[in-house]
Amino acid sequence: MHTAENSKYAKTHEWAHMDGAVVTVGISDHAQQEIGDVVFVELPKVGQDVQAGQNCCVVESVKSASEIYAPVSGKVVEVNEALTSDPALVNREPHGNGWLFKIQSSAPAEYENLLDLSAYKETIK
Amino acid sequence: MNNLKKTPLCAACEKAGGKMVDFHGWLLPVQFESILAEHKAVREAAGMFDVSHMGQVFVEGKDAWNFLQYVNTNQIKNAPGAGTYSHIVNEKGQIIDDAISFCLTPEKFLVVVNAACIDVDVAWFNKHAVGFDVRITDASAEWGMIALQGPKALQYASNLIEGVQEMPRFTIKEISLFGAPGYVTRTGYTGEDGVEIMASPEAIEKVWDALLSAGVKPCGLGARDVLRLEAGYLLNGVDADGSQTPYEAGCGWVVKLAKENFIGKAALQAQKEAGLTRRLTGFALTGAGVPRGGCKVFKDGAETGVLTSGTYSPLFKGIAVGYAEASLPEGCEVEIEVHGRKIPAKKVKTPFYKNRV
Numbered sequence: 001m002h003t004a005e006n007s008k009y010a011k012t013h014e015w016a017h018m019d020g021a022v023v024t025v026g027i028s029d030h031a032q033q034e035i036g037d038v039v040f041v042e043l044p045k046v047g048q049d050v051q052a053g054q055n056c057c058v059v060e061s062v063k064s065a066s067e068i069y070a071p072v073s074g075k076v077v078e079v080n081e082a083l084t085s086d087p088a089l090v091n092r093e094p095h096g097n098g099w100l101f102k103i104q105s106s107a108p109a110e111y112e113n114l115l116d117l118s119a120y121k122e123t124i125k
Numbered sequence: 126m127n128n129l130k131k132t133p134l135c136a137a138c139e140k141a142g143g144k145m146v147d148f149h150g151w152l153l154p155v156q157f158e159s160i161l162a163e164h165k166a167v168r169e170a171a172g173m174f175d176v177s178h179m180g181q182v183f184v185e186g187k188d189a190w191n192f193l194q195y196v197n198t199n200q201i202k203n204a205p206g207a208g209t210y211s212h213i214v215n216e217k218g219q220i221i222d223d224a225i226s227f228c229l230t231p232e233k234f235l236v237v238v239n240a241a242c243i244d245v246d247v248a249w250f251n252k253h254a255v256g257f258d259v260r261i262t263d264a265s266a267e268w269g270m271i272a273l274q275g276p277k278a279l280q281y282a283s284n285l286i287e288g289v290q291e292m293p294r295f296t297i298k299e300i301s302l303f304g305a306p307g308y309v310t311r312t313g314y315t316g317e318d319g320v321e322i323m324a325s326p327e328a329i330e331k332v333w334d335a336l337l338s339a340g341v342k343p344c345g346l347g348a349r350d351v352l353r354l355e356a357g358y359l360l361n362g363v364d365a366d367g368s369q370t371p372y373e374a375g376c377g378w379v380v381k382l383a384k385e386n387f388i389g390k391a392a393l394q395a396q397k398e399a400g401l402t403r404r405l406t407g408f409a410l411t412g413a414g415v416p417r418g419g420c421k422v423f424k425d426g427a428e429t430g431v432l433t434s435g436t437y438s439p440l441f442k443g444i445a446v447g448y449a450e451a452s453l454p455e456g457c458e459v460e461i462e463v464h465g466r467k468i469p470a471k472k473v474k475t476p477f478y479k480n481r482v
Contacts (some may be wrong), residue, residue, distance in 0.1 A: 034279050036156060036160055036347070037160055037161045039161075039437040062160040063156075063347045065464070084413075
């Protein structure tokens with residue numbers, strides 16, 4: 001299971017956790033605190049191809065819309081349907097059940113280039 | 126954020142966990158614990174907002190009432206204690222500000238104006254005061270202000286202010302708070318019952334602390350925006366950008382053409398006779414998503430309007446207002462484009478929240 005510690009990070013506050021060639025993506029605890037109460041998540045489409053850095057999902061809080069960027073390239077293979085009825089999972093369990101989508105990675109090296117937790121924490125100091 | 130203006134409650138807000146943001150040059154809390162929790166507190170119990178940034182302009186003199194009648198579209202009440210919500214418009218009838226004029230005595234009124242408009246309003250008043258026996262004083266810096274709102278607001282207020290529960294809506298009373306002079310008005314911007322309390326910077330801090338200790342939830346601008354949009358209140362500067370008239374902004378009830386003379390009367394009379402082409406219109410999403418200001422509205426594929434305000438309401442989901450063709454029928458189905466996706470919505474009557482006040 002993905003945790004804050006065993007995930008990698010993009011500077012844009014997404015976390016990524018690789019299991020085989022599948023990368024699970026969510027937003028960091030820091031990001032969910034900044035965004036506030038999440039009320040709607042516009043998830044990508046299963047089967048959609050995404051490029052690393054591409055805006056492919058929107059997390060809406062009461063006060064703002066935050067674009068979520070794919071941390072790695074590949075094909076979206078699963079989205080977190082639980083967020084449709086309970087978007088606040090992103091606030092309650094940002095690193096666990098509040099994940100957003102999964103990407104079948106087409107360029108595994110991209111994952112290695114993401115930040116580890118301590119390097120990410122440096123960016124948000 | 127160092128060059129931002131601070132209210133007398135800034136430190137108290139930060140201490141209470143306020144997430145501070147730049148709001149028209151003021152450092153104010155956008156939220157404390159959570160916008161949804163704060164919204165719930167105001168709808169079900171009581172919440173308080175630091176609204177010290179709002180302006181207090183005193184209009185005094187023999188012609189005070191005649192002057193306010195001239196610069197306001199509404200019929201300003203001149204019975205001591207009475208308050209009147211009105212628009213201040215230019216010669217073309219376009220909204221400069223919306224404000225409440227409270228009659229303290231027939232020769233002294235307190236006009237509470239929007240923070241971003243204080244300088245503009247005072248300059249406008251001074252420009253048009255020629256020929257009137259009036260003195261206009263911007264006392265905004267001398268007054269802190271708290272909006273205490275919710276079904277339990279009066280109960281909390283009554284611990285500090287004697288007789289507050291007997292005050293009719295939209296009235297003002299001079300009071301003493303912690304030894305300092307102040308005002309209480311039975312008004313608000315949330316659709317709930319409540320009061321707004323004005324006092325010196327020192328006294329307002331004591332009011333805040335007393336209410337906080339009593340269990341009133343501190344609330345920020347985020348919750349305030351959801352509450353006011355649900356209640357159908359105009360946000361000047363956002364829902365009216367200086368180019369619209371009160372009729373277009375859905376506030377025709379504040380225009381009293383029967384008044385002898387006021388700035389903008391001729392233009393408003395002409396618009397009323399000609400009819401409107403665009404009007405501030407309420408929309409409720411029927412699909413999932415969160416509408417925002419700037420989103421376009423489509424009817425049968427053609428653009429019919431643009432949103433000025435939109436949000437997620439815990440009571441009504443996606444709600445918005447925007448300028449759209451005045452001919453759109455009530456209940457008519459439209460689409461609102463959010464992040465490139467067209468979401469079904471329909472035109473609805475405002476307020477979304479049928480208030481208890």
